[in-house]
Amino acid sequence: xxxxxxxxxxxxxxxxxxxxxxxxxxxxxxxxxxxxxxxxxxxxxxxxxxxxxxxxxxxxxxxxxxxxxxxxxxxxxxxxxxxxxxxxxxxxxxxxxxxxxxxxxxxxxxxxxxxxxxxxxxxxxxxxxxxxxxxxxxxxxxxxxxxxxxxxxxxxxxxxxxxxxxxxxxxxxxxxxxxxxxxxxxxxxxxxxxxxxxxxxxxxxxxxxxxxxxxxxxxxxxxxxxxxxxxxxxxxxxxxxxxxxxxxxxxxxxxxxxxxxxxxxxxxxxxxxxxxxxxxxxxxxxxxxxxxxxxxxxxxxxxxxxxxxxxxxx
Amino acid sequence: xxxxxxxxxxxxxxxxxxxxxxxxxxxxxxxxxxxxxxxxxxxxxxxxxxxxxxxxxxxxxxxxxxxxxxxxxxxxxxxxxxxxxxxxxxxxxxxxxxxxxxxxxxxxxxxxxxxxxxxxxxxxxxxxxxxxxxxxxxxxxxxxxxxxxxxxxxxxxxxxxxxxxxxxxxxxxxxxxxxxxxxxxxxxxxxxxxxxxxxxxxxxxxxxxxxxxxxxxxxxxxxxxxxxxxxxxxxxxxxxxxxxxxxxxxxxxxxxxxxxxxxxxxxxx
Numbered sequence: 001x002x003x004x005x006x007x008x009x010x011x012x013x014x015x016x017x018x019x020x021x022x023x024x025x026x027x028x029x030x031x032x033x034x035x036x037x038x039x040x041x042x043x044x045x046x047x048x049x050x051x052x053x054x055x056x057x058x059x060x061x062x063x064x065x066x067x068x069x070x071x072x073x074x075x076x077x078x079x080x081x082x083x084x085x086x087x088x089x090x091x092x093x094x095x096x097x098x099x100x101x102x103x104x105x106x107x108x109x110x111x112x113x114x115x116x117x118x119x120x121x122x123x124x125x126x127x128x129x130x131x132x133x134x135x136x137x138x139x140x141x142x143x144x145x146x147x148x149x150x151x152x153x154x155x156x157x158x159x160x161x162x163x164x165x166x167x168x169x170x171x172x173x174x175x176x177x178x179x180x181x182x183x184x185x186x187x188x189x190x191x192x193x194x195x196x197x198x199x200x201x202x203x204x205x206x207x208x209x210x211x212x213x214x215x216x217x218x219x220x221x222x223x224x225x226x227x228x229x230x231x232x233x234x235x236x237x238x239x240x241x242x243x244x245x246x247x248x249x250x251x252x253x254x255x256x257x258x259x260x261x262x263x264x265x266x267x268x269x270x271x272x273x274x275x276x277x278x279x280x281x282x283x284x285x286x287x288x289x290x291x292x293x294x295x296x297x298x299x300x301x302x303x304x305x306x307x308x309x310x311x312x313x314x
Numbered sequence: 315x316x317x318x319x320x321x322x323x324x325x326x327x328x329x330x331x332x333x334x335x336x337x338x339x340x341x342x343x344x345x346x347x348x349x350x351x352x353x354x355x356x357x358x359x360x361x362x363x364x365x366x367x368x369x370x371x372x373x374x375x376x377x378x379x380x381x382x383x384x385x386x387x388x389x390x391x392x393x394x395x396x397x398x399x400x401x402x403x404x405x406x407x408x409x410x411x412x413x414x415x416x417x418x419x420x421x422x423x424x425x426x427x428x429x430x431x432x433x434x435x436x437x438x439x440x441x442x443x444x445x446x447x448x449x450x451x452x453x454x455x456x457x458x459x460x461x462x463x464x465x466x467x468x469x470x471x472x473x474x475x476x477x478x479x480x481x482x483x484x485x486x487x488x489x490x491x492x493x494x495x496x497x498x499x500x501x502x503x504x505x506x507x508x509x510x511x512x513x514x515x516x517x518x519x520x521x522x523x524x525x526x527x528x529x530x531x532x533x534x535x536x537x538x539x540x541x542x543x544x545x546x547x548x549x550x551x552x553x554x555x556x557x558x559x560x561x562x563x564x565x566x567x568x569x570x571x572x573x574x575x576x577x578x579x580x581x582x583x
Contacts, residue, residue, distance in 0.1 A: 267507075269450060269469035269487055272431055288390035288430055289411050296389075298408045301428050302447045303468040306488045306506060 001166045002193045003035030004178075004273075005285040006254040007294070008159035008261040008312050018047070019281070022147060022155030024294045025162040028285055029143035031293040035286060036164035038172045040146040041138030043179035043189035043256055044160035048133040051092055051105045052186075055128040056080070056119065059100035060173050061140050063124075072124075073100060079122045080104070087115055098139070098149050101128075113184035117212070126175060126214060131187030133157075133258055138177040158314055159261050161254045163191040170216045179256075180220045182227030183212065187258040190226065192219035193271045193286060194251030202247070222253055230257075240264045240309045254284060262311040269306035276301045282312050339365040344373040348383075355380045359394075360387035367394055375402045375421070390430070395423060401440075412449070415442050431468070434461045437478065443551065450487065453480045456497060462551050469506065472499050475516065481547055489528065491518045491562075500544060502553070510562050514569075519544060519559040532565040 005028040009019045021044045029040055046053075058076045059069070077094065080102075084091055089108040097103050108115065116127050129136035137150045143164060147153060163178035170176040182188035196202075196218040203213060203221055211224050222243065229239035240255065240262055252271035255262045263284055265273060274288045276299055283291045288301055304310060333340040342365045348357040355374050359367045367385070374380040375398065382403045388394050392411035395404060401420040409427030419438035424445075431449040434442040439458040450468030453461045458478040469487035472480045477497045488506035491499055494513040504522035511528025518531075519540065527533075540561060548556045 267488070272449065274430070274449070287392075287411055288409060288428070289392070292390045298427055300446060301409070302466065303449045303487075306469055 001035045002178075003029065003032035003164040003286040003290070004161065004191045004193050004252070004254055005029055005032065005163075005283070005290050006159075006161040006191075006256070006261050006263070007281055007283050008314065009281045010279065011314050018156050018158045020153075020155075021045070021157035021160045022152030025160050026143050026147035026152055027293040028283070028290040029162045029164050031290040032164050032285065032287055033142050036166035037142055038167045039138060039140045039165045039174070039177040040143045040163065041136065041165070041177045041179050041191070042146070042150075042152060042160060042162045043129065043134060043136045043181075043191070044152070044155055044157045045133045045187075045256065045258065046135060046155065046157045048258065050107070050132075052089075052108050052130065052132060053135055054104045054106070054119070054130045055097075055101070055135050055137065056104070057101045057126050057128060057174055058122070058124045060124075060175070061100070062173055063100075076122050076124060077102065080119055080125065083118050083122065084108075084115075087118055089115065097137075097151075101137075101139070101150070103135070112186055116184045120214075127181070127183070128174075129181040129189065130184070131181075131258070134181070134187040134189060134256070136179055136181055136189060138174055138179070140172060140174070140177075159256060161189065161191045161256050161261070169195070169218065175215045176217045178217075178219055180215075180217070180223040182223035183214060185224075185227035185231060188223060188227040188230070188255070190219060190223035190253055190255045192222055192251055192253040194253070194266070195249050196221065196247055196251060197249040198247065218249075219253070222247065222251075223255070226255055236260055236262055237309060237311045240311070244307055244309065252286075260311050260313040262309065263304060264309045265304050265306055267307050273304055274301050275304055275310075339363055342366055342369060344369040346370070346373070348374055350374070350378060350380060353380055354382040354384075356384045356386065358386045359389070359391075364391050364393055367391075368396065371395060371398065371404070375400045388427075390427075392430070395421075409446070418442075428465070429463075433463075434459075437461065439478075447484070452482075453478070456480065460547070460551075464553075466503070471501075472497070475499070479547065481551065481553070483553060485522065488525070491516070491531075492528070494518070494564075498543065500547060500559070502557075510564070512568065513564045515564055518562045520562065521557050521559050524560070524562075527562065530565040530568045531562050534561045534563045536561045 089106040092105040094104040139146045178191045179189040199218040250270040252265045252273045276283045276291045348355045385406045388408045390409045390411045393413045396416045399419045404423045406425045410429045412430040416435045422441040424443045428446040429448045432451045435454040441460045443462045447465035448463045448467045452467045453472045455474045456478045462481045464483040466484035471490045473492045475497045476495045480499045482501045485503035486501045486505045489508045490505045491510040494516045499518045502521040507525045508528035510531030
C-alpha cells in the first residue's frame with residue numbers, strides 16, 4: 001500500500017524561511033504507519049552550503065553481526081575517507097549517524113558519478129544521497145523510530161518528502177526503502193506509491209545511457225529518469241509531464257530538487273494523494289490524517305486529479 | 315480478553331489494542347462523554363478513538379433517544395459514522411478520512427468539511443451532504459438515498475452504483491459512473507475521461523464539459539421527468555437555479571455479445 005508525504009515551507013519575503021522539517025515529516029509519516037510499517041525514509045533539505053553532504057551506509061540492519069562486524073565497519077569508514085581524499089575531496093567531517101550509517105561533508109568540485117562509483121566500490125557501501133543540501137535517511141521500522149535513531153527532530157530545513165513502506169515487490173532492507181536518490185545527480189530524490197509495469201524497459205534504457213541502479217525497486221527509475229531529463233535541459237515540470245506518457249502503471253509520486261517539490265498522478269488516479277496549500281506551507285500526503293498531524297485545525301484540502309502535475313518552488 | 319495483544323511498544327506504537335484479526339479496540343465501550351440535552355447531543359471526538367466515536371454515536375442514536383448529534387473534532391479520521399442503521403440527524407463539524415458514513419441505512423448526515431475516498435459507500439438510504447470536496451470512489455456501490463458533494467470529487471464517482479442519487483456541485487474526475495447499474499448522478503461541473511464506462515443502466519446528467527465518453531456510454535435526450543428530477547434536487551439542496559444539462563445513458567451494446575462462440579457458429583452455419 002505505502003504512504004507518501006511531502007512538505008515545502010512557503011518563503012516569506014526575502015528570508016530563506018525554513019522549519020522543523022524533520023519533526024514535521026516524522027509526525028506525518030507516523031500518522032500513516034498503518035499504510036506501511038516495514039521501513040521509513042526521509043529526504044530532507046537543510047540550508048545549502050558550499051560543502052557537499054553525503055549520506056551512506058556500510059552495512060544493512062539485516063546483516064549478521066559476526067565477530068568482525070564492527071572491525072569491518074571501522075576499516076571501511078577509513079577506506080571511504082581514504083578514497084574521498086584520493087579523488088580530490090577535502091573532507092570537512094565524517095560522522096557516524098547510527099551503527100552502520102554515516103554522514104560526510106566535504107569540498108569537491110569534480111563530477112559526482114566517479115566519486116559515488118568509487119565510494120560504492122568499498123565493500124558493503126551504499127551512497128544514500130549526495131548533494132549540496134539533500135540528505136536521505138532511511139531504515140527499518142516506523143517513522144518515530146527512524147527519526148529518533150537519526151535525531152531528525154533537530155533537523156531544520158526548507159522542504160522534504162518521506163515514505164512509509166509496505167514491501168510488495170522486493171526485500172525489506174535499506175536498499176529497497178524509499179526515498180530514492182537520483183544517482184548520480186545532485187540533490188534529486190523521489191518517493192512513489194504504486195507499481196510501474198514498464199520498469200525493465202526503462203531500466204535497460206537508462207543503463208544503456210550509463211546509469212547504475214542501487215536496488216530492484218521500480219521507484220528508483222523515476223528518480224533517475226527525471227534527473228536525466230532535467231540534465232538534458234527539461235524543466236522539472238516538463239520532465240514530470242513527459243513521465244506521465246513514458247511511465248506505465250499506476251503511480252502517484254513526489255519529487256524534490258534543491259529548490260522545488262513536485263507531485264504527479266497517473267491517468268488511472270488509482271493511488272491517493274491529498275493536497276493542502278496553506279499560507280505557511282504546502283503539504284501533501286496519502287491521507288488527510290497525516291496533514292492534520294502538522295496542521296491541527298479544520299482545513300481546505302483537495303485530491304489532485306488524474307494526469308495532474310504540480311510543482312511548488314522556493 | 316484472550317487473543318488481544320497490545321500493538322507494538324514504545325512511543326511510536328499506535329495506541330489501542332487489536333485482536334488476532336487486526337480489529338482495533340475489540341473490547342472498547344462507548345465512552346459516554348457526550349453532552350445530551352433532550353433529543354440533541356454534542357460529541358467531542360478529539361480524544362476518542364475511531365471505535366469509541368462510533369460506539370458513542372450508536373449509544374446516542376440507538377439507546378438514548380437522541381435524534382440530533384453534533385460531532386466535533388473528527389480530525390479527518392477514517393470510518394467515522396459507518397454502519398448506522400437508524401434515522402436521525404448527524405452534523406459532523408470538520409473533515410473525514412476514508413470510508414466515512416459507509417454502509418448506513420437511514421441517517422441524514424451533514425459534513426461541513428471534506429471527505430476522503432469511498433465516502434457513503436454502500437449507503438442503503440438516508441442523506442449525506444458534504445460541504446467541501448470529496449476523494450475518489452465517492453458513493454461506491456450506493457444503493458439508495460442522496461449523496462450531495464458541494465465541491466469537487468475525484469475519480470470513479472459512483473462506481474458500481476445500484477441506486478440512489480449522487481449530486482456533485484463541482485467537477486468530477488475520470489471514469490465517473492464506471493459500471494453504474496441503477497440510479498442517477500447529477501454533475502454540475504466538468505467530468506474527466508471515460509464518463510459512464512461500461513455502465514449497465516441509470517443516467518448521468520452533466521452540466522459542464524465532458525472530456526470523453528467511456529465504452530458503451532451514449533448521449534440521450536432529456537425528458538420532462540429528467541428536468542423535474544434535477545429541479546427538485548436543486549430545490550431540496552439549495553443549489554440555485556439549474557443550468558442546462560446533458561444526459562448520458564447506457565448504449566446497451568455490451569448487454570449481449572454480438573458474435574457467437576465457435577461451437578455455436580458451427581451449429582448456425
